[in-house]
Amino acid sequence: MNLKVACLQIDIVFGNPEANIETVKKEIEKIAAAEKPDVIVLPELWTTGYDLTRLDEIADLDGTKTIALVSSLAKTHEVSIVAGSVAKKTESGVTNTMYIFNRQGELIHEYSKLHLFKLMDEHLYLNGGTEKGLFQLDGLQSAGVICYDIRFPEWIRVHTTQGAEILYVVAEWPLPRLHHWKSMLISRAIENQCFVVACNRSGSDPKNEFAGHSMIIDPWGEILAEAGTEQTSITAVLQMEKAHEIRKQIPIFKDRLPHFYS
Numbered sequence: 001m002n003l004k005v006a007c008l009q010i011d012i013v014f015g016n017p018e019a020n021i022e023t024v025k026k027e028i029e030k031i032a033a034a035e036k037p038d039v040i041v042l043p044e045l046w047t048t049g050y051d052l053t054r055l056d057e058i059a060d061l062d063g064t065k066t067i068a069l070v071s072s073l074a075k076t077h078e079v080s081i082v083a084g085s086v087a088k089k090t091e092s093g094v095t096n097t098m099y100i101f102n103r104q105g106e107l108i109h110e111y112s113k114l115h116l117f118k119l120m121d122e123h124l125y126l127n128g129g130t131e132k133g134l135f136q137l138d139g140l141q142s143a144g145v146i147c148y149d150i151r152f153p154e155w156i157r158v159h160t161t162q163g164a165e166i167l168y169v170v171a172e173w174p175l176p177r178l179h180h181w182k183s184m185l186i187s188r189a190i191e192n193q194c195f196v197v198a199c200n201r202s203g204s205d206p207k208n209e210f211a212g213h214s215m216i217i218d219p220w221g222e223i224l225a226e227a228g229t230e231q232t233s234i235t236a237v238l239q240m241e242k243a244h245e246i247r248k249q250i251p252i253f254k255d256r257l258p259h260f261y262s
């Protein structure tokens, strides 16, 4: 089976959900018409950016607006959407939450970022999630994680030992650590023998310049597509058979010895 995926590497306007929603609507329409992908992926915190001090004003109450909007975009363009993440406000606080929709516009999973990134003050404004990012999209076992989560290979492993063959990563990853971003994404693909579809943002905010370089990587660690630093989109076709062949050739999931690992 083949799956065509697209990452929308947009420049997010700081603290301006209306402007960012307009960009996303336009870019989804454009890429859906031009490339007809099966799945479109958006970056982390794509409605607000890291405007954490104003979350009370601009976070999405229970994710209601985001869910209605992205559900309708998925249905209209008949495309599955890994809708990056947004700041979701609840009675107990705000989470950095990813929503996943199938092409019928149904919300099939939500995942809140587990590891909060202190260097960007997340721990001061956000609550961490408590659930896994495992879901089935287009009939394929998949997982979704958010930015800093990729520094925790043990968290990714929880998902791949439970069957995930595609790892979706959504991010606002700064330029000074571009080398870490690329190296860790390639490593996560090789060590888990899975596809990695990683969507970063471009542009800057008052504190950070972001790296762009969204990447689509196969389970052998080969880069199928990579963006530069500017606003753009990338697409690639995932040949799922490749993951199965590699997992047969070097059967790491059978050869693991977890009783030695703690």
Ligand SMILES: NC(=O)CCC(=O)C(=O)O
Pocket (backbone or CB within 6 Å): 044, 117, 120, 146, 147, 148, 149, 151, 171, 172, 173, 174, 177, 180
């Ligand atoms: N938004 C994030 O989680 C950024 C993570 C990051 O920059 C890192 O180096 O890790």
